[in-house]
Amino acid sequence: MIGDFIEESVYHGLEFGEFRELTKRQKRGILKLLSRVSEKSYRRGFQHGKALEKTVNPAHLRFNVSLTRSPFTDVFYKDGAWAKKSGYSSEDRFLMEYPDINNIGLRI
Numbered sequence: 001m002i003g004d005f006i007e008e009s010v011y012h013g014l015e016f017g018e019f020r021e022l023t024k025r026q027k028r029g030i031l032k033l034l035s036r037v038s039e040k041s042y043r044r045g046f047q048h049g050k051a052l053e054k055t056v057n058p059a060h061l062r063f064n065v066s067l068t069r070s071p072f073t074d075v076f077y078k079d080g081a082w083a084k085k086s087g088y089s090s091e092d093r094f095l096m097e098y099p100d101i102n103n104i105g106l107r108i
Helices: 024-048 058-064 090-097 099-104
Strands: none
Touching (some): 024 058, 024 090, 090 099
């Protein structure tokens, strides 16, 4: 069933249900890896992109904040401090961005 996903899809070239037979533990490991890679890529783009309007120090975000978190980069406390504990887990953010991951059998 390769080819069922459109070429612009991140799933293009994979079979429907390709990872369905993996154990829950294996699926969780793959999702953790994918979510952290996704978060790392976002942070690199944030650091090098136009979003440098001093919302948060991009280098600090990229190198000092755990990849298990996907913090909001534009949320501040009343004292002006960056709300680094805001946001979502990187896995939750990944699943929000790619809800169809279920189509290749990776949803847990």
